[in-house]
Amino acid sequence: MQPVCSAAETDRPEPGAWTASGFDQIYRDHARAIYYLTLRFLGSHALAEDATHDVFLKAYGKLRTFRGDASLRTWLYRIAVNHCQNLLQSWHRRHVVTGLDDRLDTTPSAADSPLRVLEIKELGQRIQKTLESLPEEYRLLLLLAADEQLSYQQIAQLTAQSTDAVRGKLHRARKAFSQHFSKTA
Amino acid sequence: MDQKPFQLKQDQRSELEAQQHTQPSPPGKVFETVEELLRHDANQTHPPDQLRERLAESIQDAPPPARSWWRRLLGMG
Numbered sequence: 001m002q003p004v005c006s007a008a009e010t011d012r013p014e015p016g017a018w019t020a021s022g023f024d025q026i027y028r029d030h031a032r033a034i035y036y037l038t039l040r041f042l043g044s045h046a047l048a049e050d051a052t053h054d055v056f057l058k059a060y061g062k063l064r065t066f067r068g069d070a071s072l073r074t075w076l077y078r079i080a081v082n083h084c085q086n087l088l089q090s091w092h093r094r095h096v097v098t099g100l101d102d103r104l105d106t107t108p109s110a111a112d113s114p115l116r117v118l119e120i121k122e123l124g125q126r127i128q129k130t131l132e133s134l135p136e137e138y139r140l141l142l143l144l145a146a147d148e149q150l151s152y153q154q155i156a157q158l159t160a161q162s163t164d165a166v167r168g169k170l171h172r173a174r175k176a177f178s179q180h181f182s183k184t185a
Numbered sequence: 186m187d188q189k190p191f192q193l194k195q196d197q198r199s200e201l202e203a204q205q206h207t208q209p210s211p212p213g214k215v216f217e218t219v220e221e222l223l224r225h226d227a228n229q230t231h232p233p234d235q236l237r238e239r240l241a242e243s244i245q246d247a248p249p250p251a252r253s254w255w256r257r258l259l260g261m262g
Contacts, residue, residue: 018241027237035232040223049233053240060244115216127226146223174219181219 023060030073031056034080037143040131041084051087055080073147074154081140081158088136115181126184133180138173145170 018024034055039048058079066075117123131139137159144155152170156163216222 018244023244024241027240031232031237032227032230035236036227036230039230040226045233049236052232053236053243056240057243057247061247115219115222117214117216117222123222124226124229127223142219142223146220146227148224177219181222 023056023063026059026072027056030076033073033147033149034076037077037080038084040128040143041081041139042087043128043132047087051080051083055083058083070157071149071154073149074158077144077147077150078158085136115178126181129184130177130180134173134176137169138176141166141170142173142177 031052035048035052038051038055039045042048042051055076059076062079066072070078117126131142134142140159141155144150144158145152150158152163152166156166159166161169214225216225
């Protein structure tokens with residue numbers, strides 16, 4: 001049976017602030033979700049690693065100002081989304097949404113069609129390619145909606161819009177995703 | 186004589202059923218929704234192991250978390 005931690009990991013003393021603050025548990029509970037969001041938002045493992053590090057470091061600095069109005073996951077997502085959007089803005093990689101909805105709506109029922117995947121090995125690359133072809137807002141809404149811990153209401157709060165707007169945009173986002181995904185096969 | 190067409194139909198049905206049973210199901214995996222596909226992808230994705238250690242070190246070097254304005258006002262820790 002494989003050991004859970006290597007000897008080097010277990011022998012190394014934990015930094016005090018990390019364990020004393022209880023932040024280790026917060027990291028364990030939410031790191032994967034934040035890492036996945038940043039990975040698919042920014043498009044590379046190296047960028048996602050840096051972004052996840054920065055998000056949790058910011059969260060640590062602001063932890064005492066967390067008022068508990070939102071769930072911790074939502075609060076972390078807010079920091080992550082702001083962080084990613086700032087990065088994307090600085091890289092001039094923002095997409096223009098205007099006019100895209102009309103173009104996508106011409107294909108019927110694509111949003112409800114099952115997605116058949118033949119080669120699981122390259123699935124991550126196909127998903128990344130598809131997400132990158134979508135407007136930034138659609139990408140974000142799909143990634144947030146995929147997290148079962150978030151309700152539509154929480155997504156609406158997180159993205160500063162009404163729940164109805166989230167539903168409508170998600171419908172169009174699914175349709176756009178399905179169209180682009182089939183082209184990546 | 187009347188039995189034959191019926192027998193033929195029955196044979197055809199049996200043959201068809203046999204074919205259906207022996208035909209392999211289409212390969213791959215089907216995801217009913219985009220969210221389901223993304224959840225599958227998320228479950229396969231893990232942050233690198235060294236990230237936790239890197240973050241712990243950064244936190245160790247970072248100043249202590251700021252107190253909220255109302256805690257400062259009330260002189261709470």
